[in-house]
Amino acid sequence: MTVKEEVGRAVLLELLPRLKRFCLALTGREHDADDLLQMTVERLLSKGAPADADLTKWSFRVCKNIWIDEVRARKVRSATSIDDAPEVNPVDGERTAVAHLSLNQVRSALKDLPEEQRMAISLVALEGFSYQEAAEIMGSPIGTVMSRLSRARAALAAVFDEAVPSH
Amino acid sequence: MSDDHKKGASIFDDDVLSTYLDGELAEADMLAVEKAVAADPAVRARLDRLRRVDAALGAALRLDTISTPDRVKDMLRAPASAGRANEDANSVPVRGGDVVRFPTFFRMRTALPMAAAASLALVAGYVAGLMQPSSPPAPGFAIAGVVNDAHPLFSALETTPSGETVAVKGAVGEIVRLLLTYRTNEGALCREFDIGDAERSLRSVACRGADAWEIKIAAAAGGITSAQAYETASAGDVSFIADYVDATMDGDPFDAEDEKAAIRAEWRLPEGE
Numbered sequence: 001m002t003v004k005e006e007v008g009r010a011v012l013l014e015l016l017p018r019l020k021r022f023c024l025a026l027t028g029r030e031h032d033a034d035d036l037l038q039m040t041v042e043r044l045l046s047k048g049a050p051a052d053a054d055l056t057k058w059s060f061r062v063c064k065n066i067w068i069d070e071v072r073a074r075k076v077r078s079a080t081s082i083d084d085a086p087e088v089n090p091v092d093g094e095r096t097a098v099a100h101l102s103l104n105q106v107r108s109a110l111k112d113l114p115e116e117q118r119m120a121i122s123l124v125a126l127e128g129f130s131y132q133e134a135a136e137i138m139g140s141p142i143g144t145v146m147s148r149l150s151r152a153r154a155a156l157a158a159v160f161d162e163a164v165p166s167h
Numbered sequence: 168m169s170d171d172h173k174k175g176a177s178i179f180d181d182d183v184l185s186t187y188l189d190g191e192l193a194e195a196d197m198l199a200v201e202k203a204v205a206a207d208p209a210v211r212a213r214l215d216r217l218r219r220v221d222a223a224l225g226a227a228l229r230l231d232t233i234s235t236p237d238r239v240k241d242m243l244r245a246p247a248s249a250g251r252a253n254e255d256a257n258s259v260p261v262r263g264g265d266v267v268r269f270p271t272f273f274r275m276r277t278a279l280p281m282a283a284a285a286s287l288a289l290v291a292g293y294v295a296g297l298m299q300p301s302s303p304p305a306p307g308f309a310i311a312g313v314v315n316d317a318h319p320l321f322s323a324l325e326t327t328p329s330g331e332t333v334a335v336k337g338a339v340g341e342i343v344r345l346l347l348t349y350r351t352n353e354g355a356l357c358r359e360f361d362i363g364d365a366e367r368s369l370r371s372v373a374c375r376g377a378d379a380w381e382i383k384i385a386a387a388a389g390g391i392t393s394a395q396a397y398e399t400a401s402a403g404d405v406s407f408i409a410d411y412v413d414a415t416m417d418g419d420p421f422d423a424e425d426e427k428a429a430i431r432a433e434w435r436l437p438e439g440e
Contacts, residue, residue, distance in 0.1 A: 013243045017233045024228060034236045041239050068409040069346075106227035115419050124189055125221045126228060131191050139410045150185035156220045 011055050012044065018127055019059060025122035026067045028111035039066050060127070061137045064119065101163055109159040117152035120145050125153075179203065184214050188221070312382035314373060324358055324373055324380045326430055328423065332391065335362070344391050346370075348421040348429060349412065356434050357383065359412055361391050370408045372415075375434040384411050 019040060023033035040063040049058040110118060116138070123134040124145070131149075135142045186192050187200040203210045314320045319335045323343040327333050332344040347359040357374040371385035386407050421429065429436055 009243045013240065016235045016240065016243070017230050020235045021228050021230065021233050024233070034239070037235065038239050038242075041242050045242065065409045068413060101223055101227075103227040106223050110224065110227075116413075121224065122228075125224055131189065139413055146186055146191070147182060149189070150182040153185050153188075153217045153220045154181045156224070157216050160220065160223060161216075 008044075008049070008055060012041065012059065015056060015059060016041075019063060021126060022060060022063060022122055023067075024107075025110060025118055025126065026064070026115075028107070036063065036067055039070065057129075057133055057137055060123065060129075061139075064137060101160060105163055106160075109156055109163075112159075113152055113155055116140075117148045117155070120148035121152040121156075124149055179210055179213065181213070181217065184210075184217055188214070188217055313376075313379050314382065315379040320362065321380065324360070324375075325433065328426060328430070329358075329421075342391055347412065348426045349416045350418070350421075351415045352417045354417075356429060356436065357412075357415070359408065361388060363388070363391055365391060372408065372411060383415075384408060 016037070020033060020037050023036040023040070024030070027033045027036055040059065043062055043066060044059060047062075049055055110121075113121070119138055120134060123129045123137060124131065129137065131142050131145050135145045138145060140148075183192065183196070183200065187197060190197070192200065200210075200214075204214055205211075314324065316322075320343065323333050323335055323345070327343070327345045329345045329347055332342055335341045335343050341362060341364060344361045345358060346361065349357055349359075351357055351374065355374040355376075357372055358380075359370070359372050361368045361370050363369055368388045368391045369385045370388040372383045373380040374383055375381075
């Protein structure tokens with residue numbers, strides 16, 4: 001094993017919660033998110049990353065590609081069971097301080113967004129990637145990321161307006 | 168991204184406010200929005216409304232509430248036993264040697280249209296190779312990339328639900344696994360699939376024309392091991408196809424119901440259904 005790889009593993013271990021959160025945003029389900037996370041780490045370990053790549057961005061990109069390639073196909077197959085599955089939530093019932101929405105309401109609104117909007121908003125608003133970085137991860141032009149993000153925020157805002165009685 | 172196309176838009180629209188929130192407007196535009204926010208409570212309210220979305224998301228997916236499974240953490244902590252076993256599982260891991268395997272491929276992918284053309288040429292040769300052992304390649308598919316109803320692959324594309332694997336009649340020990348159905352930005356119905364055998368395969372996208380499926384793109388993949396298996400081989404090639412699907416797909420892929428409807432309608436769905 002090389003020193004470089006040692007560093008990669010440590011960085012990945014550190015990165016794991018963020019990657020998992022991205023997996024959650026993509027899949028909408030705890031169980032699928034864990035599977036996607038595992039596949040991402042397996043692929044990163046077996047394939048490595050280009051020497052000049054930023055490992056963080058690279059990892060998100062690999063994760064997104066696996067999701068599109070493999071997990072999504074499986075999700076299509078089991079589409080009927082997805083909505084029936086109980087939501088797994090570590091802090092069920094807790095309400096967000098900000099909007100008085102339940103966590104499940106927020107997650108479910110996120111899940112209802114078109115996939116590419118979900119991806120854009122989680123990369124930028126949650127993970128703090130710049131538009132340029134998100135564009136590289138998604139393989140889309142910056143302008144596209146920008147408009148997906150804006151549409152995602154507008155759609156979520158509309159859902160939240162409805163969910164929160166004004167007071 | 169300073170941008171001319173922004174100049175025409177009202178600074179009050181969601182696009183601009185959203186981009187402002189991310190600090191991604193050109194400097195002059197950032198200032199203009201700041202002024203508008205200070206001067207106009209309505210603009211401020213709209214900005215706050217968008218800001219609350221981010222806050223709600225952040226709260227619903229707070230990093231300290233995210234749990235990661237031990238099985239994954241262990242893969243990263245214990246290099247010698249992590250991941251898939253290889254021939255040398257007990258000795259020094261060889262993964263380091265793989266690290267530079269696909270950068271060249273990645274660079275190639277950045278020029279998608281050109282690479283796509285190249286890979287289409289590659290399909291012809293590769294598919295011909297797949298079909299060759301005891302019979303000549305089926306005409307049409309190998310050369311022109313068109314699968315008409317005379318081709319064994321045709322009915323697989325027409326009737327197999329995504330996620331299922333079928334044997335292709337008349338070809339040499341081949342199986343086809345359907346992965347995904349989607350509509351393109353241009354309204355065409357397309358399917359992503361693997362064709363090959365356990366040893367090697369081709370991942371490809373075909374779109375339905377008036378009376379045939381046209382192969383749009385393909386790349387070599389590692390083999391179809393079983394209907395349930397996830398390919399971890401050839402990640403580079405396969406993600407290349409994923410990028411293509413991503414770039415051409417309008418909205419989400421079809422769910423099982425939509426796909427059934429498309430199959431029933433023999434792929435003659437009206438646009439925008």
